[in-house]
Amino acid sequence: MRRLILILVPYLWLLALFLVPFLIVVKISLSDVALARPPYFPQLDLSGGWAAIRDFFTELDFENFAFLASDDLYWKAYLSSLRIALISTLLTLLIGFPVAYGMASARPEWRPTLMTLVILPFWTSFLIRVYSWMGILSQNGLLNTFLLWTGVISEPLTIMNTEIAVYIGIVYTYLPFMILPIYATLEKLDGSLLEAAEDLGCSRTSAFWLVTVPLSKPGIIAGCFLVFIPAIGEFVIPSLLGGSDTLMIGKVLWEEFFNNRDWPVASAVAVVLLAILIIPIVLFQRNEQKNREAGQ
Amino acid sequence: MKRSILGLTAATLALGAAAAQAEEVHVYNWSDYIDESLLEKFEAETGIDLIYDVFDSNELLETKMLAGGSGYDVVVPTGTFLQRQIMAGAFQPLDKSKLPNIDNMWDVIQDRTDVYDPGGDYSINYMWGTTGIGVNTDKVAEVLGEDVAQNSLSLIFDPANAEKLSECGIYMLDAPTETVPAALTYAGWDNPDDKSQEALDKAEEVLTAISPYITKFHSSEYINALANGDICVAFGWSGDVLIARDRAAEADNGVSVEYYIPSEGALMWFDQMAIPVDAPNPDAAHQFLNFIMDAENMAAASNYVYYANGNKASQDYLNEDVIGDGAIYPDQETLDNLYTVTPFGPKEQRLLTRLWTRVKSGT
Numbered sequence: 172m173r174r175l176i177l178i179l180v181p182y183l184w185l186l187a188l189f190l191v192p193f194l195i196v197v198k199i200s201l202s203d204v205a206l207a208r209p210p211y212f213p214q215l216d217l218s219g220g221w222a223a224i225r226d227f228f229t230e231l232d233f234e235n236f237a238f239l240a241s242d243d244l245y246w247k248a249y250l251s252s253l254r255i256a257l258i259s260t261l262l263t264l265l266i267g268f269p270v271a272y273g274m275a276s277a278r279p280e281w282r283p284t285l286m287t288l289v290i291l292p293f294w295t296s297f298l299i300r301v302y303s304w305m306g307i308l309s310q311n312g313l314l315n316t317f318l319l320w321t322g323v324i325s326e327p328l329t330i331m332n333t334e335i336a337v338y339i340g341i342v343y344t345y346l347p348f349m350i351l352p353i354y355a356t357l358e359k360l361d362g363s364l365l366e367a368a369e370d371l372g373c374s375r376t377s378a379f380w381l382v383t384v385p386l387s388k389p390g391i392i393a394g395c396f397l398v399f400i401p402a403i404g405e406f407v408i409p410s411l412l413g414g415s416d417t418l419m420i421g422k423v424l425w426e427e428f429f430n431n432r433d434w435p436v437a438s439a440v441a442v443v444l445l446a447i448l449i450i451p452i453v454l455f456q457r458n459e460q461k462n463r464e465a466g467q
Numbered sequence: 468m469k470r471s472i473l474g475l476t477a478a479t480l481a482l483g484a485a486a487a488q489a490e491e492v493h494v495y496n497w498s499d500y501i502d503e504s505l506l507e508k509f510e511a512e513t514g515i516d517l518i519y520d521v522f523d524s525n526e527l528l529e530t531k532m533l534a535g536g537s538g539y540d541v542v543v544p545t546g547t548f549l550q551r552q553i554m555a556g557a558f559q560p561l562d563k564s565k566l567p568n569i570d571n572m573w574d575v576i577q578d579r580t581d582v583y584d585p586g587g588d589y590s591i592n593y594m595w596g597t598t599g600i601g602v603n604t605d606k607v608a609e610v611l612g613e614d615v616a617q618n619s620l621s622l623i624f625d626p627a628n629a630e631k632l633s634e635c636g637i638y639m640l641d642a643p644t645e646t647v648p649a650a651l652t653y654a655g656w657d658n659p660d661d662k663s664q665e666a667l668d669k670a671e672e673v674l675t676a677i678s679p680y681i682t683k684f685h686s687s688e689y690i691n692a693l694a695n696g697d698i699c700v701a702f703g704w705s706g707d708v709l710i711a712r713d714r715a716a717e718a719d720n721g722v723s724v725e726y727y728i729p730s731e732g733a734l735m736w737f738d739q740m741a742i743p744v745d746a747p748n749p750d751a752a753h754q755f756l757n758f759i760m761d762a763e764n765m766a767a768a769s770n771y772v773y774y775a776n777g778n779k780a781s782q783d784y785l786n787e788d789v790i791g792d793g794a795i796y797p798d799q800e801t802l803d804n805l806y807t808v809t810p811f812g813p814k815e816q817r818l819l820t821r822l823w824t825r826v827k828s829g830t
Binding site (some may be wrong): 204206207208209210242292309310311332414415416417418423427428429430431432433 | 533534554556584636682696706744813815817820821824825828
């Protein structure tokens with residue numbers, strides 16, 4: 172009985188905070204836009220009894236999904252978001268892994284301090300940190316002023332309002348989400364395994380690649396998911412740091428919702444985005460599990 | 468003894484009830500759009516707590532209105548958006564018996580806003596203005612020469628000029644309902660409010676040609692960007708550019724900003740105060756509207772934000788650099804050259820948004 176309750180809690184959590192909102196979004200994605208409050212039709216009216224509910228379901232259709240397929244804007248936006256999210260994830264991994272490795276190799280009494288330093292930026296508002304990047308990267312910003320002053324460049328660099336600024340923003344914002352899970356796996360790594368590898372004739376570098384990296388794989392995977400998933404739907408960073416030609420699905424969604432007042436199409440965009448994310452992740456995890464079972 | 472404890476409890480309860488009844492009014496207005504000392508004045512005069520919140524796009528406000536339950540008592544949509552939101556049933560009719568100061572309003576402006584809200588049943592005019600060109604005069608003269616007409620739409624909409632100006636930066640409003648009519652005006656189209664496919668195609672052609680040279684499409688950042696000298700031209704709202712002019716002058720940073728109503732004609736818009744149908748405190752909302760329509764208060768707001776208002780009586784209290792500035796209160800000739808636009812229907816709106824995405828992203 173107690174076990175049942177324990178299992179029930181996370182499922183209820185999922186039901187209330189994921190499944191119910193998702194079903195509402197699916198419902199809106201099947202309806203039609205209307206000039207009303209809220210701006211879509213049909214509305215579910217439970218007071219009308221079964222007949223009203225039946226009418227409600229007959230009004231729903233997949234028109235909005237067909238529309239998404241017919242306009243290439245959406246595919247371009249999905250692809251461009253995928254590309255930006257993938258590159259940002261790789262960059263974050265390239266920076267995050269050495270940092271986590273350094274932290275895990277530091278003397279134990281230093282580790283809590285290093286950990287605090289990684290988390291410290293979270294103590295200020297995310298928006299303020301993105302705005303400070305605007306101050307650093309803009310045409311007359313700190314970076315350009317500094318580089319001009321040192322004479323490294325003679326013309327100010329245009330970074331602000333380009334895709335480069337978006338990458339900087341995403342990598343900066345999500346770096347701790349990469350560092351922390353990798354650090355957690357590296358810290359637990361059994362040092363005697365490395366000694367054994369060296370005893371058996373492995374060089375330090377190949378021991379790193381053959382022992383450390385494979386053993387930290389769970390941390391790397393967790394970190395990559397934690398960065399990739401929010402990055403693909405990112406809206407704030409591209410709209411503040413990106414230029415007018417940075418096409419991301421988050422911005423398209425915003426436009427459908429706010430500019431077109433088309434909640435049904437906006438919901439359809441969101442449902443497709445979720446499908447794009449969830450299906451590969453589920454397949455990947457199933458594959459991982461199979462490998463694990465085969466390994467055992 | 469027991470009794471006095473009871474009495475004490477009753478007194479505490481009464482106090483608690485009084486505290487809970489302390490009135491609140493939630494106002495949702497455009498950013499940089501009021502003299503904030505007016506907010507304190509309202510609280511001092513009425514004893515109502517004023518919670519003031521800001522936005523910078525009509526779309527954001529409209530979505531909150533259409534979703535309902537925004538919690539705001541007073542909001543400030545622009546005329547075209549107001550009209551559509553009235554149709555969707557988002558606002559409550561004003562109780563004019565609670566608005567004695569409504570006699571201060573200016574019939575010239577009311578005639579024009581009647582298009583959006585016939586008879587002013589749902590809204591009062593707060594400010595009105597034009598959409599035009601903000602210029603960093605020295606930088607533009609440096610790039611394009613002293614003789615270039617800074618008050619012409621060709622400064623931005625002619626690709627040759629835009630290309631040269633792109634090196635020092637051009638900002639454009641992220642609002643297709645404002646930029647498309649301007650593009651049509653530049654192209655010499657008869658009716659800037661034309662929503663036909665041909666008109667939209669023409670506007671897209673004009674906008675696509677200059678889009679690569681636009682540094683950013685944004686509807687509020689240009690105030691600071693102009694004032695700091697980060698950009699040299701902005702296509703923006705009159706009062707915002709004038710705020711930038713003022714900030715640059717205050718900072719004394721060698722930047723001089725000017726606002727021009729384009730000589731080809733410009734869009735005239737009206738920001739209207741209205742009360743959402745589900746406002747938690749409509750009574751306090753009416754008090755706020757009446758307070759704003761007070762001649763001296765309205766003048767204080769205009770003197771601060773450099774926008775013209777729809778309040779005739781306030782003109783006696785306006786500073787000379789507001790009422791006397793043709794960029795704010797245009798003369799009759801310029802006024803006749805200003806046009807107004809009507810809202811886009813859902814199908815047209817989708818075409819417009821799609822056009823705007825193509826223009827901005829080059830896809």
